[in-house]
Amino acid sequence: MSTAARTAYFDRTHTDDLIAFLSASPSPYHAVASAAERLEKAGFRQVAETDAWSAGTGGRYVVRGGALIAWYVPEGAGPETPFRIVGTHTDSPNLRVKPVPDTGSSGWRQVAVEIYGGVPLNTWLDRDLGLSGRLALRDGTARLVQIDEPLLRVPQLAIHLDRQVNEGLKLDKQRHLTPIWGLGAVDEGSLMAYVAAKAGVTVEDIAGWDLMTHDVQPPSYLGRDRELLAAPRLDNLLSVHAATAALAAVAANTTGPLPYVPVLAAFDHEETGSESDTGAQSPLLGNVLERTVYARGGTPEDRARALAGTVCLSSDMGHAVHPNYSERHEPGHHPMPNGGPILKVNVNNRYATDSLGRAVFAAACEKAGVPWQSFVSNNSMPCGTTIGPITAARLGITTVDCGIAALSMHSARELCGAEDPYLLASAIKSFLEG
Structure with missing residues (x-):
């Protein structure tokens, strides 16, 4: 399709907002807060899992750590009304701070980190890194912290000391990925004292933490015509943002009945297998769906009827054909x-x-007026997976896997088309409307 034809329906303001979302969301906890802020502006209200839920139309959401489930009950929805679910995840591969963070060697102060998810290790070398995440305080509350300053760096060994580096770089995860953050003895500087000061608490207030590194270089348009987007955490915050925007738009533009109850499920820990209380393998989504049925006066029979008609769109990043490695892709796709x-x-x-599922996806794209493509892996290359099969198996619902094409997946900085985020959000909105 020509650039002129694509531009007819491309809304760059959506991608501008995605850039703001990515910058404000260096951790899953920040991503949930950013999504919740957008939903609140669209009229959604937060409900607690520990409270009794009432019937009524409108938008609601629950937050559990790095996961968020949101839904919109349209007028006339009965307890047996099926759901249209968009499943995403909030986590991205990175380096995460260990329980005893202060370490060092040879006169350097360093921070002990653990590898989270499938990380291409070399992409984290020689980058200016900040810290972000969640602090658990002794009073039982949690506080988000986001340090966008160039605080840490994992320095690569100079080529003069590794003459064979261009023949193949091999990094030891324990020895070679420890960031530096200063000079001096290990006991001369406490990382958590520094983080506590940035968060406005004392180090004695902190009972635990979930902290991770992030590249402080901001997202940016790339290329002569600014037709590409280079950014961290596109996998999979691009889908979280698209689904949030689509659900908010459905809620704002709906004045009557819908054939479905639209749902956003943003899980954590997809990159490590989804086995957590906030992952897709947890009962979180199933419990929320069941409680919404019962809140509308439903029975187990109504729940079964609702799920029988439910469809889930699992939205995650996919692979664009790489111009330097095209032989690694399936020739016809x-x-x-x-x-x-x-x-x-x-x-x-x-x-x-x-x-x-293909028919449902194609119909949604056709209704939205956006093109779509097929992706299949080369038979000789192992295929990744998503929350899609997990959700299908746990709930017994029709599930479709989709996304947008990108390069450098799981890198500290990924690359996609600048128009695709808007096209994906438009297709998701059409899907949620049914």
Whole structure:
């Protein structure tokens, strides 16, 4: 499709807002806060899992750590009304601070980190890193912290000391990925004292932490025509942002009944297998859906009827064809940036898409007026997976895997088409409306 044809429906303001969302969301906890802020502006209100839920129309959401479930009950929705769910995840591969963070060697002060998720280790070398995450305080509350200053750096060994580096770089996760943050003896500077001061608390107030590194270089448009977007955490905050925008738009523009109850499920810990109380393998989403049915006067029979008609769109990043490694892609499937959302298929159920799901996805894109592409892995290359198969198996619902095409997935900084975020959000909005 020509640039002129694409520009006819491309809204750059959406991508501008995505850039703001990414900058404000260096950790899953910040991503949830950013999404909640947008939902609140759209009229949604937070409810606690420990409270009794009441019936009524409108938007609601629950937050549990780095996960958020939001839903909009339209007028006339009964307890048996099916759901339209968009599933995403808030976490990204990175380096996370260990319980005893202060370490060092040879006169350098360093921070002990653990590798989170599938990290291409070399992409974290020689980058200016900040710290972000959540502090658990002794009074039982939690506080978010975001340090966007160039605080840490993992220095690569100079080529003069590693003459074979261009023949193949091999990094030891324990020895070679420890960031530096100053000079002096280890006991001359406490990382947590520094973080506490930035968070406005004392170090004695802190009972625990979930802290991680992030690249402080801001997201930016790239290329002669600014047609690309270079940014951290596109996998998978781009989908979280698109789904949040779509759900907010559905809630704002709906004045009557809808055939479905639209739902956003933003899980944590997808990059490590989803096995946590906030991951897709937890009962969190199922419990929320069940409670919304019962809050509207439903029975177990109504719950079963609602789930039988439910469809989930699992939205996660996919691979664009790489111009320098095109032989590693499936020859008949070369998704391109700005070509629209991709439908992800794997017959071994690493993706959950089947022909019925494909029909739902194609109809949503057609209704939205956006193009879409197919993605299949090369048979010789292992295929990744998503929350899609997990959600399909846990809830027994039709599930479709989609996303947008990108390069450098899981890198500290990824690359996608600048138009695709808007196209994905438009397709998701159409899907949620049914």
